Amino acid sequence: MSIKLYYFDGRGLAEPTRLILAYAGVEFEDIRAPLDLPVTIPPEIKAKCTWGQVPLVELEDGKKLAQSLAITRYFAKKHSLVPEDIYEAALCDEYVDSIREFLQAWYLVTHEKDPEKRQEKRAEVLKSTKQRFFDVFESIVAKSSEGKHLVGNALTWADIYLTHGLNNIELVHEINLLNDYPALKKLSENVLQQKGIQAWIQRRPVTKF
Numbered sequence: 001m002s003i004k005l006y007y008f009d010g011r012g013l014a015e016p017t018r019l020i021l022a023y024a025g026v027e028f029e030d031i032r033a034p035l036d037l038p039v040t041i042p043p044e045i046k047a048k049c050t051w052g053q054v055p056l057v058e059l060e061d062g063k064k065l066a067q068s069l070a071i072t073r074y075f076a077k078k079h080s081l082v083p084e085d086i087y088e089a090a091l092c093d094e095y096v097d098s099i100r101e102f103l104q105a106w107y108l109v110t111h112e113k114d115p116e117k118r119q120e121k122r123a124e125v126l127k128s129t130k131q132r133f134f135d136v137f138e139s140i141v142a143k144s145s146e147g148k149h150l151v152g153n154a155l156t157w158a159d160i161y162l163t164h165g166l167n168n169i170e171l172v173h174e175i176n177l178l179n180d181y182p183a184l185k186k187l188s189e190n191v192l193q194q195k196g197i198q199a200w201i202q203r204r205p206v207t208k209f
């Protein structure tokens, strides 16, 4: 049995896992529920979900794993994208938590229905996330030994997660932050050059989110 990844037809909380599996060259069934509003998990998938939500993974031996962060970290560990040094592994966790925090701030903008107010909120979030997150990430990467990694001198899941985060802001909000951040641009190009990831990006479904 191959790995089954259940989610909606979007990148969202499943894409970092998809990117890691693609990087590792692992075949998986990418099972996508329609992303129509109101967002509803089909009953046959819902019945499998331990905590009532997706993403959910069924492993080759039938075991299940839920909660996006647990799933992504599991595959990152399995495919050597978590450093062995426990401090460096914790730094990856810290960075991934921060990436999820800025993604949450950007996600809340999409809840604003009024186009003018949405534009205002977008500008506010851009300003605050630049100061709190992107400037900090830029300086961390710029100081790294090869100038293209968040932790140590090898690719980690934090690099993949950050690339996903920046790409997602571009997809949903049409804001390309990389023009302002040369080190993050280099990090992101390095991630996107990985063979399996490159192939995944070519073949992944085109989605709005």
Ligand SMILES: N[C@@H](CCC(=O)N[C@@H](CS)C(=O)NCC(=O)O)C(=O)O
Pocket (backbone or CB within 6 Å): 012, 013, 039, 040, 041, 052, 053, 054, 055, 066, 067, 068, 069
């Ligand atoms: N803490 C969970 C949150 C999962 C979550 O919010 N899933 C949403 C999709 S992004 C969902 O299943 N929504 C449909 C529902 O709650 O019925 C995780 O990180 O996996």
